[in-house]
Amino acid sequence: MRFADLVALNIHDIKNRLAMVAARAEGRGDTETVHDVLGVTAELSRLLACYKAEAGQLQPAIDAYCPQYLVQELIADYQHLTTPKLEIDTDRAPSSWYYDENLVRMVLANALQNALRSARSRVCISAVEDGDWLEFRIHDDGPGYPDDRLQTAQATAPMSQEGTGVGLYLAHKVADLHTNHGLRGEVRLENDRGAVFRLRLPV
Amino acid sequence: MISPNEQDQKRFLVVDDLAEMRSALRTQLGSLGYNNVAIADSVRMALEHLEQQGPFDVILCDYYLGGSTDGQQFLEHLRSKKLLRRSTLFIMITAEKAYTSVVTAAESLPDDYLIKPFTADTLKLRLQHLMDKKARLIKVDQLQDKERWADVITECDTIIASGDRYKADAMRIRGQALLACGRNDEALAFYQKVIDIRPMPWARLGLARAQQAMNQFDDCKATLLTLIEEAPQLLAAYDLLSRVQVAQGEPDAALQTLDKASSIAPDSLPRLRAIAKVAERQSDFDRVKTALHRVVKKTQNSPLRDTRDVAQLSNAYAESGEPDVALSLIDEARKQYKSDLRAPELAAVEALAHHKAGRTEQAQAALAVALQADATSLTPETAVNLARACLATGKQDAGEAILKQVMQNNPNAVELQTHVSDVMSTYASPERASALLEECVSEVVALNNEAVRLARERQYNEAARMLSEAASRLPGNAQIVGNAAMALLTDVYNTGLDADKLRRAVQFQQRFQSLDPSSTKHKDIAELQRRIRTRYSSAS
Numbered sequence: 001m002r003f004a005d006l007v008a009l010n011i012h013d014i015k016n017r018l019a020m021v022a023a024r025a026e027g028r029g030d031t032e033t034v035h036d037v038l039g040v041t042a043e044l045s046r047l048l049a050c051y052k053a054e055a056g057q058l059q060p061a062i063d064a065y066c067p068q069y070l071v072q073e074l075i076a077d078y079q080h081l082t083t084p085k086l087e088i089d090t091d092r093a094p095s096s097w098y099y100d101e102n103l104v105r106m107v108l109a110n111a112l113q114n115a116l117r118s119a120r121s122r123v124c125i126s127a128v129e130d131g132d133w134l135e136f137r138i139h140d141d142g143p144g145y146p147d148d149r150l151q152t153a154q155a156t157a158p159m160s161q162e163g164t165g166v167g168l169y170l171a172h173k174v175a176d177l178h179t180n181h182g183l184r185g186e187v188r189l190e191n192d193r194g195a196v197f198r199l200r201l202p203v
Numbered sequence: 204m205i206s207p208n209e210q211d212q213k214r215f216l217v218v219d220d221l222a223e224m225r226s227a228l229r230t231q232l233g234s235l236g237y238n239n240v241a242i243a244d245s246v247r248m249a250l251e252h253l254e255q256q257g258p259f260d261v262i263l264c265d266y267y268l269g270g271s272t273d274g275q276q277f278l279e280h281l282r283s284k285k286l287l288r289r290s291t292l293f294i295m296i297t298a299e300k301a302y303t304s305v306v307t308a309a310e311s312l313p314d315d316y317l318i319k320p321f322t323a324d325t326l327k328l329r330l331q332h333l334m335d336k337k338a339r340l341i342k343v344d345q346l347q348d349k350e351r352w353a354d355v356i357t358e359c360d361t362i363i364a365s366g367d368r369y370k371a372d373a374m375r376i377r378g379q380a381l382l383a384c385g386r387n388d389e390a391l392a393f394y395q396k397v398i399d400i401r402p403m404p405w406a407r408l409g410l411a412r413a414q415q416a417m418n419q420f421d422d423c424k425a426t427l428l429t430l431i432e433e434a435p436q437l438l439a440a441y442d443l444l445s446r447v448q449v450a451q452g453e454p455d456a457a458l459q460t461l462d463k464a465s466s467i468a469p470d471s472l473p474r475l476r477a478i479a480k481v482a483e484r485q486s487d488f489d490r491v492k493t494a495l496h497r498v499v500k501k502t503q504n505s506p507l508r509d510t511r512d513v514a515q516l517s518n519a520y521a522e523s524g525e526p527d528v529a530l531s532l533i534d535e536a537r538k539q540y541k542s543d544l545r546a547p548e549l550a551a552v553e554a555l556a557h558h559k560a561g562r563t564e565q566a567q568a569a570l571a572v573a574l575q576a577d578a579t580s581l582t583p584e585t586a587v588n589l590a591r592a593c594l595a596t597g598k599q600d601a602g603e604a605i606l607k608q609v610m611q612n613n614p615n616a617v618e619l620q621t622h623v624s625d626v627m628s629t630y631a632s633p634e635r636a637s638a639l640l641e642e643c644v645s646e647v648v649a650l651n652n653e654a655v656r657l658a659r660e661r662q663y664n665e666a667a668r669m670l671s672e673a674a675s676r677l678p679g680n681a682q683i684v685g686n687a688a689m690a691l692l693t694d695v696y697n698t699g700l701d702a703d704k705l706r707r708a709v710q711f712q713q714r715f716q717s718l719d720p721s722s723t724k725h726k727d728i729a730e731l732q733r734r735i736r737t738r739y740s741s742a743s
Contacts, residue, residue, distance in 0.1 A: 008299065015298035015319060016267075022320035023227030034322060041320060048299070059436055062403070064371030069332045076324040095368040098401055102300045102318070180401055 011048050015041050031080060038077060042109055043166075049106060050166050053173040060100040060177040067093045067127035067134060070101060074108055074125065084119035084140070089126035097134045099201050103174045104136070110167040111138045111197040118142030118195060132183060136199045144191035175199060210236040213334075216259040217242050218249045218277070219296070220269030228263060231323040235330070246272045250286075250506050258288050261330070263317075266297040271501045276472065279311045280507050289344035292333050339369050343376055350717065352384035378409040385721030387416040404434040411443055420447050438464050442477065449481060449618060457481050458490070472498055472507065479515060480584075484622060491519040510536065511585065514548040517556065518588060526556035547576035548585045554592035566596050574601070579678060583609050583619050587626060594630035602630070603639055610643045612679040647683065654690060663694035667704065674711055681719035688712040689724070692731045700739055 018041050025033035052058040068090040075086050108125075115123045119140035126137045171187045178185035183202030190196040215237055219225045222244070229240050241256055243249035246268060253259070266274040274295050281287045295313040315333055317326070337344070343362070346355045355376065362373035374397060381390035394410035397403065407430040414423035427444040430437065441464035448457035461478045468474065475494045482490035495516035502508040513536045517529035533553050537543045550573035557566035570592050578586065586609045593602030606623050613619050620640065627636035650673055657666035667690040674680070674687035688711035691704045712728055 012299045019298060019319035020221075020223055020227075022322075023223065026322065027227060027230055034320075037320060038322070045299070045318075059434075061436075064368075066332070066368045069328075073325060073328050073332075076328050077322055079324060095366065096371055098371075098403075102316070 007051060008048060011044050015044060018044075035077065039113070042106070042113075045106060046110060046166055046170055049103070050170050050173070053170065058103075058173060058177065060103060060174075062098050062100050062178070064096045064098055065101045066096050067136070070105060070108070071125055071127050071136075074105065074112060078112075078116070081116070083121060084116060085122040087122060087124040089124060089128075092129060093127035094129040094134060097129075097201065098180070098203075099134075099178055100174070103177070104199070104201070107167075107171045107174050107199060108136055108138065111171070111199075114167065115140035115142070115195065115197065130200075132203045134201045134203070136201075138197040139192070139194060141194040144193075144195045145189050150189055150191065171197075171199065175201070178202060211239060213237055213239060213260045214256075214258075215240040216249065216252055216262045217264075218244075218246070218262065218268065218274070219265040220244055220267070221265075224265065231326055234323050235327045245270060246277050246280075247506055249277065253281075253286055257286075259291055261292040261294065262287075263294050263296060264313075266295055270505065271503065272505050272507055273470075274313075275311070276470075276507065278313060279473070282311050289347050290337055290341055292330075292337055294329075294333070336369060336372070339367070340372060340376075343373070347376065347380070350383070352380040352720070355380040356384075375405050378406070382409065382412055382416065383720070385416070385719070387413050387721070391417065402433065404430060404437050404440075407433070408437065408439055408443070411440070415443065415447060420451055423447055436467065438468055438471065438474065442474070445477060445481065449484075454481055454485050458485070458487075470501065472501065476512070479519075483515065483519065484618075484625075486522070488519040488523040492516065492523075495519065508540075510540070510543055510546050510548050511582065513543075514546075514552045514585065514588065517549070517552045521552060521556040521559050524559075526559040529553075529556040530560075545572055545575070547573045547581060547589065551585060551589040551592045555588065555595060558592070558595045563596070566592070570596055570598070578605060578608055579612070579676065583613060583616070587619075587622060591626055591630060594626070599631065603627075606639060607643050607646070608676070610640070611647055612677045614647070614680055614682070647680065651682070651686060654686060658690070658693060661697070663690070663697050667691045667694040671707060671711075674714075678714060679718065681715060681722065684711050684718060685715040685722060685724050685728075688715055688728055689731065692728065692735060696731060696735050696738065 018037050022034050022037040022041075025031075025037065049058060071088050071090050071093070075088060078086055112123070112125060115138050119142045122141050124137075124139045126139075128135045128137065168187070175185035175187050178201045180202045185199070185201045188196075188198040188200065190198070215232060217225055217228050217232075217240060219228065225242050225244065229242065232238075232240050241252045241259070243252055249262075249264075264274045264277065268274060268277065272280075274297075278293060278295070281293075287293065292315075293313045294315050294317055296317045296319060298319045300316055300318055314337075315329065317329060321329075339362070343355055343358045346358060359373040359377035359380065363370050363377070378390060378393055378397070381387075381393060391410065391413035394406045394413060397406040398410060407426055411423050411426040411430065414420075414426060424444065424447055427440050427447070430440045431444070434440070441460050445457040445460040445464075448454070448460060458478065458481055461474060461481065464474050465471070465478065475498045479491045479494040479498070482488070482494065495512055498512045499508075499516060502512065513532060517532045520526065520529035520532065529552060533549045533556075536549060543549055550569050554566045554569035554573060557563075557569060573589050573592065576589075581589065586605055590602040590605040590609070593599070593605065606627065610616075610620060610623055624636045624640060627633075627639055650669070654666040654670050657663075657669070667687070670683065670687040670690045674684045677683050688708050691708035691711065695701055695704050695708070715722070715728075716725065
């Protein structure tokens, strides 16, 4: 058995057991534990996806999905938060777009978690159609990305000296897998009175 | 938004082998106001629920079901046996999407995947979104269930023109409908257009199917090779490629293709069965045994078990010099399944095995059991086995009659004709083989000519009787079935209203529609029906 399979199999089993823990916690109304478990399983999924991306085995399953629905589902698990305030803007979102919903959700959920950690009072998540591109944007009002992060935004290694960087690495890999008619998806990090994470997917 | 009242009307089925997950899901659904929830701990129980309490609005099924059958195989079984209305939402629950990303065909995909763990809030939103989609597509779904393809296409066009978020779903369904009703050149152009915008795997597969239907085999192969390159997980591409390779007389290449697919999805039953089928024609019985042993093992004690797998496995042993192994396999099956006791599939192979072992009497006895079956209900494979048993034991006329029936009932199955020809060459002679093929064709021609002659002599009733009889005997022969519908209607038009004849005419017409949807004869039938209505409504 290849190591990738072994890892995948174990993560699968661990996630199953964590799902059980989450179910029990939800059953007794323990929201905090539920969200802790969700965070851990999301991290495991990202790790596995990273491993696959490294091994060239990350196959996107691209289909037509509704960006508005995706944004709504992303914030569903944070409804209980009072601060920071979560805003969504899907007025300029296309009715449907082609992407791998599972992978894009994984990337955006991670960016959203980071934004929630850095934000002072609010986080805005939006989906905007911009010519040949669909742009998912997560904007917080925190201190913004450190300069070195902005400079290494194109980092292609999962490990950087600043930290694990799994999330950003995966974001780039996922963006890379979205291509059409010579256009390729991209991730952009910016500071604009806070940090702006942008995932751009071609038509 | 759904009113509380509507929530209670939504009927759920939860399938999971773990008791704790079942009750957790039920609690989550309950907290969302969905209280009409049936629970199943296995595929068997789920099938019972579907039979006794179905149809359900939503099925939530875990990918891992503990036994030898997983959620994907369960779904494929439901779809292939038409046990699911299209309006039922099938949601696959899994801990890791990557594990389920291997798919047999777009038709066997669940409506959605839910990745564990998820909160009640997430479940609520997802259900709402999926129910909105089903509501938007309800008309298309119902028309598809009724196989009214022309109406499906019109309805899809409306949705596509509206440009709403379900446009892509409507496009996919539109292509399938074009293929289903034989509008292959339109399908080809449509898929080409879709690919130019975005080369979606379903569009490439559709294009390949259209090319295959139009006998553009080289183009079809090229399309499939590109598709396999782009989407190596789409097993349907390998399946279609292997069929085209077989049709083009490249069985070795076909087996290679299927082996490749099997290495991606080692547990896929349809693929193992396909390998066995191709290998059998190649007399590669070791390969047949390997593939079917796995199928038999995997479907043991499962509702997905199929007697024909045991029959073909036993046949492989009988053909490779181990008739007693074949017989013990058959015995074993009969001990476990009472329904197998008189199964013609097994009795035919039993006769062959006894014959190979030199036990003439037992062979005759087994054959007698097999011959009691209704010949029109047998699959071509079983019928050919039965014919082989007849030919091997000296019942040449009975054997030839069965082969003739099979071929006349499947007039366009080139592969089957080659197979029958091989069988005849082995058990009789190559000359007799080609003579039989000619008789098959000339008999049908003579039958049609005779019907035309009778109609000219105004013996409408006799023409209708003759063609109806032939159409009941050969329900797969489009020409005969279509002519039977025409003859019955002509009879009614000329000799007077007859409810029974009209009813049978409609049955044949519907069957003809599904056998040969692109025939120009449908217009003639419709015109005749119109004339019947005019004549008898003005008379009354």
